[in-house]
Amino acid sequence: FNKPAEQGFAEAQTNLGWMYEYGKGVEQDYIEAISWYKKAADQGDTKAQLNLSLIYKYGKGVAKDYGQVFYWNNKAAEQGSAIAQFNLGVMYEFGKGVKEDYRQAAEWYKKAAQQGHSEAQTSLGGLYENGKGVDEDYTEAIYWHKKAAEQGDTKAQLNLGDFYKNGKGIAEDYRQAFYWYKKVAEQGDAVAQLNIAIMYEYGKGVSQDYEQAVHWYNKAAEQGQSEAQNRLGWMYENGKGIKQDYNQAITWYKKSAEQGETKALLNLGIIYRKGKGIAEDYTQSFYWYKKVADLGDANAQFNLGLMYEYGKGTDEDFTKAVSWYKKAAEQGDTKAQLNLAVMFKYGTGVTEDFTQAVYWYKKAAEQGDTKAQLSLAEMYASGDGVPENFVLAYKWGNLASARGRDKAKALKNEIRKRMTRDQIAEAQRLSLEWEKRLSGE
Incomplete structure (x- = not known):
């Protein structure tokens, strides 16, 4: 290749540059490789331009320089190289060697995609899916992912599986989701x-x-x-x-x-x-619950509260039990809400506070916990922590009774004796209203 290269033939110059880059037939020499690539690149040889972009990308014989990577990819892309057009799309999307610009990324991906470049098709599909540089359009996203998937692009196949599984821009179709996932899984x-x-x-x-x-x-x-x-x-x-x-x-x-x-x-x-x-091992159990509780898992926080309350796997500590119950309760865990209410009611690990007890009983009761409903009924009936209210006492007793709490049935019947017909009717109306709300009617 040396003679034709010296005579100015671009293809020969590119090939000679490649031989110097990889030490094929000559001693490896990146500087010589760059020299020959540049001669060919300056004549518009897209292969040389792409090779130069890679030289600068990976810092072979020169410092890494994304500005030069962009420059040479742009030269090749302007001449229609799909690879270079895809590379430009990537650089615009992620701000490598050029300011981040999703609109430009979409334009270059599309040029490459229209030439059948599968990675560009996948990337363009991703931009349409997320509305970056283009209007969000699931139909277009699916179109381009499918183009790439049919060429065997695993990322596109995986994305198509997600689209069909989640029904994004297309009817939910588990069979199609399975079809595309399986193709990727087998790879x-x-x-x-x-x-x-x-x-x-x-x-x-x-x-x-x-x-x-x-x-x-x-x-x-x-x-x-x-x-x-x-x-x-x-x-x-x-x-x-x-x-x-x-x-x-x-x-x-x-x-x-x-x-x-x-x-x-x-x-x-x-x-x-x-x-x-x-063997049952509360110490190990506590260790693993603590790890996940620290990450914010409500179930683990509740269990950690139990272990502190009863001294399982750790020293008994009511204050810490309250702390962990509260963390879980604030996330809506009904068991934690119930236990926290009990702790406040009896002043265990916390100052006795009937108002707080009622607050947490009500949180659990609203989610259907029958123990909490019964406790609320008792507190409204006796006026503990709340003003005495037979209508609300009957409402909660009625709801707990309907769910099998025998004690609630007896309490409801006792409260009924102290109520007017209008009060009973109101309590029953409130019970029905709550039932409808719980069932989503």
Whole structure:
């Protein structure tokens, strides 16, 4: 290539540059490679321009320089190179070597996409999906993802699966979702493997098959996918699609928990508390509950409150029990709301406060907790913490009674004796109104 290169033939100059870059037939020399690439690039050779952009991108023989990367990609893109057009789209989208500009990114992606460049098609689909640089348009997003997916682009196939599963811009279609996820899963993508495992487990878009679910959870879990590890642990714990094995369950839960998967942390807390397949270990249970409680999980916060209240796995500490119950209660956990109300009512770990007790009983009662409903009925009937109110006492007693609380039935009948017909009618109206609200009518 040396002679034609020296005679000014651009293709030969590009090839000679490539030989110097990779040390093919000559000693590797990036400076010589750059020299020959530039000669060809200045003549408009797009391959040389692309090669120069890569030289500057990776800093081969020169300092990394995204300005130069942009410059040479722009030269090639203007001449119609789909690769360069895609590269420009990426640089505009992420602000590499040029100011971030989603509109320009969309324009360059589209030029490359129209030439059949699959990555550009996927990226353009992403911009349409998120309304970046273009108006949000799920139909266009699906169109471009499908173009790329049909060329085997795994990212596009995964995105299509999401569109069909979630019914974004298209009718929800689990069969189509499964079809596209499976294509990606078979190529080793852990997220796709997780998705088809879930679909096998719940029979979405495919016949329910626990063994297949385990198979795909295992594939994703072996690649370190934390949700798959947790779900695989659950399958082992419950003997779904595989022989029940608590040790394997713990192994997978721990792998998942070490990556911060909150459900796995919670599952470990439960499995040690209940002693499933292992000795009951409240210390270990407390350890795992604490980790997930610190991350804000209401269920774990409630369980931590219980462990502090009863001294399980830690020293008994009513003040800390109240603190953790409150964290969970504020997130809407009914059991925590009930327990917090009890702590306030009896002044356990906190100053006795009937007003606060009523407040938290009411929170739990509104969510249908019958113990809280009964306690509210008792407090309204006796005037503890609230003004005596037979109508509200009857309402809550009536609701708890209807859900099987025998004590509530007796209380309701006792309160009824002290009420007028109008008061009873009002209490019954309030009960019915609450029932309708709970059922969403």
